[in-house]
Amino acid sequence: MPTMQPRADRRPLLRKWLYGALGALVFGFGGVAMLTLIGIQSGVTATVLGFVLSLIVVGVVVPVFLWLDRFEREPPWMLVFAFLWGACIATLGAAILNDVGSYLIDPLRDQQPGVAVWVAPVVEESMKGLGPLILLLLRRREIDGVVDGMVYAGLTAAGFAAVEDIVYLAAGYADSGDKGLVATFIVRVLMSPFAHPMFTICTGIGIGIAATTPHRWLRFVAPVVGWCCAVALHTVWNLGAVLSQNGWLIFYIALQLPLFLGFLALIVLARRHEARTIAVELGRYVGPGLLSPQEVTMLASVKERRYAVAWAERHGGKRAQREMREFQEAGSELAMIRARLDRGQTDPKTVQAEHELLQLVGRRRAQFLGTALYRYYDDSGITRGGEQPV
Numbered sequence: 001m002p003t004m005q006p007r008a009d010r011r012p013l014l015r016k017w018l019y020g021a022l023g024a025l026v027f028g029f030g031g032v033a034m035l036t037l038i039g040i041q042s043g044v045t046a047t048v049l050g051f052v053l054s055l056i057v058v059g060v061v062v063p064v065f066l067w068l069d070r071f072e073r074e075p076p077w078m079l080v081f082a083f084l085w086g087a088c089i090a091t092l093g094a095a096i097l098n099d100v101g102s103y104l105i106d107p108l109r110d111q112q113p114g115v116a117v118w119v120a121p122v123v124e125e126s127m128k129g130l131g132p133l134i135l136l137l138l139r140r141r142e143i144d145g146v147v148d149g150m151v152y153a154g155l156t157a158a159g160f161a162a163v164e165d166i167v168y169l170a171a172g173y174a175d176s177g178d179k180g181l182v183a184t185f186i187v188r189v190l191m192s193p194f195a196h197p198m199f200t201i202c203t204g205i206g207i208g209i210a211a212t213t214p215h216r217w218l219r220f221v222a223p224v225v226g227w228c229c230a231v232a233l234h235t236v237w238n239l240g241a242v243l244s245q246n247g248w249l250i251f252y253i254a255l256q257l258p259l260f261l262g263f264l265a266l267i268v269l270a271r272r273h274e275a276r277t278i279a280v281e282l283g284r285y286v287g288p289g290l291l292s293p294q295e296v297t298m299l300a301s302v303k304e305r306r307y308a309v310a311w312a313e314r315h316g317g318k319r320a321q322r323e324m325r326e327f328q329e330a331g332s333e334l335a336m337i338r339a340r341l342d343r344g345q346t347d348p349k350t351v352q353a354e355h356e357l358l359q360l361v362g363r364r365r366a367q368f369l370g371t372a373l374y375r376y377y378d379d380s381g382i383t384r385g386g387e388q389p390v
Contacts, residue, residue, distance in 0.1 A: 023081070030088030034163055037095065042170035046181075050169030053185055054162045057193045061161065065154040065197070068267050070302055071274050072332035074151060075142060078135055082152045085131030086159030090124070094160075095167075097123040113242045121199075121234035124160070128196070129203040129227050131156040136207050136223075141349075143211035144336035146204075147274045150267065153204025157196035164196070165189060187248070192256060195237060198263045202229035214344045233259070275300050281335040281342070290358060291331075294374040295365065299331040311373045320367065327364035330357050 039047045062083070069079075101119035132152040136143055143149060165188050172184035206226020210219040237255070244251035279300035285291040298304040305328050312324035334357040340350050368374070 023084075027084040027088040030092045031084075034088065034092045034095070035166075037092075038167055038170050041167075042174035046170035046173040047166065049173055049181060050166035053169050053181075053189060054165040056189050057162045057165055058158065060193050061158040061197060062155065064194075064267070065151050065158065068147060068154070068271055069151045071271070071278060072144060072148075072336055073329065074148060075139075078139060078142060078152065079155055081135065082131055082155040083159040085134075086128055086156035086161075087163045088159070090127035090131060090156065090160050091163040093127045094120070094124045097127070116238045117235060117242060121231045121238060124196075125199060125203065125227060125230040125234055128156050128160050128200045129153070129207075129223070129230065132204055132207050133223065136211055140211050143208060144339070145212050145274070145277070146208035147270050149204035149206070149208025149211065150201045150270060151204070153200045153202075153207065154197040157200035160200075161193065161196040191252060192260075194260055194263060195256075198259055199230045199234045199237070201263075201266070202226045202233065212340065212343065275302075277339060278332060278335040281338040282331060284338060285334075285358075290362070291365075292369075292374065295331075299328060299335075308368075308373060312368070315371070315373075316367070323364050323367065327361060327368075330360045330364060333357055334361060 035047060035051075038050070042050070066079075098115060098120055101123065102115045105114055105119070132149065135152055143152070168188055169181060169184050172180035174180075176183075203223065203226040206223040206229075209222035209226075213219060213222065237259075240251045240255050241248070279296055282291055282296045282299055283293075286293055286296060298308050308328070309321055309324050313321035334354065337350060337354045337357060341354060
């Protein structure tokens with residue numbers, strides 16, 4: 001009689017489907033509810049126009065944070081969760097709470113500048129920051145530092161900004177037709193698409209610190225300080241907008257443009273810091289012979305990673321290309337695990353993760369050792385003549 005093979009445990013797969021269905025239900029409800037509210041206020045045509053034009057914000061802002069996430073990519077479902085939280089949950093919650101705040105301040109007035117300055121920043125930064133905070137509580141090990149916190153906070157803010165722009169674009173069209181739509185599009189979409197991400201990455205920085213610090217007190221203090229900075233920036237931004245309604249261009253040049261340039265500098269510096277971290281942490285494996293200096297140089301540079309992937313495809317086809325990508329992803333993750341160990345996080349799960357990643361790196365790098373790929377570098381890791389990067 002043939003031996004019965006044990007059946008695979010399907011519970012993890014079933015759990016994933018249940019979580020996915022629950023997420024789709026919650027986010028779907030929030031998104032539909034928000035679009036319905038906009039449609040009631042401004043009409044279907046205005047809502048559709050606002051939706052279409054707001055996609056430009058998504059197309060501009062989201063790629064910036066995916067670019068920031070190039071070295072050590074985050075799980076796709078967490079990135080999607082962050083964006084949908086901002087678009088579907090944070091916007092709906094903020095709309096309700098802002099209305100409550102407006103009513104408490106003055107039940108007889110619909111438009112109140114005080115709400116934009118004193119209520120909206122607190123409400124909106126709280127609702128946006130809650131999404132990355134949930135990820136911190138549920139998947140702390142996936143957040144490896146400040147860059148990861150900035151990515152999740154930025155994507156949450158991008159989702160929030162896109163839906164909020166639908167509100168304003170639709171209202172502009174409903175109030176003043178094409179002229180109102182164009183004016184709103186210029187001010188909100190073209191000139192300040194990064195406003196919300198600029199505020200909320202402060203919270204993300206605090207969350208990134210909280211995820212990696214060995215100090216228990218800092219795990220609580222860092223997100224709070226980050227949130228306070230986000231609220232302060234949001235308040236200054238809204239206050240300037242209220243006070244400069246007749247001189248908006250001056251306000252843009254004096255405050256908004258410098259903040260935007262500072263934001264760009266911050267994300268560039270953050271990615272460079274992550275590259276240096278990868279170089280330093282992986283450099284610890286050169287002495288034992290687990291990695292070579294040339295491999296560390298490649299893994300710590302986006303340009304050299306692209307070159308290596310292209311080289312692997314030219315000389316080994318799609319399979320070699322895929323394995324080079326896996327080598328790079330595993331190398332980045334190994335660097336972040338090594339950084340955790342250096343900070344004193346030597347629990348069994350982290351130690352086991354390092355061991356498993358070292359094995360994966362060893363398997364994936366084997367076929368590339370001694371090839372022309374690594375003749376592109378000298379022993380110091382500096383590029384030299386020969387085949388040029390693509």
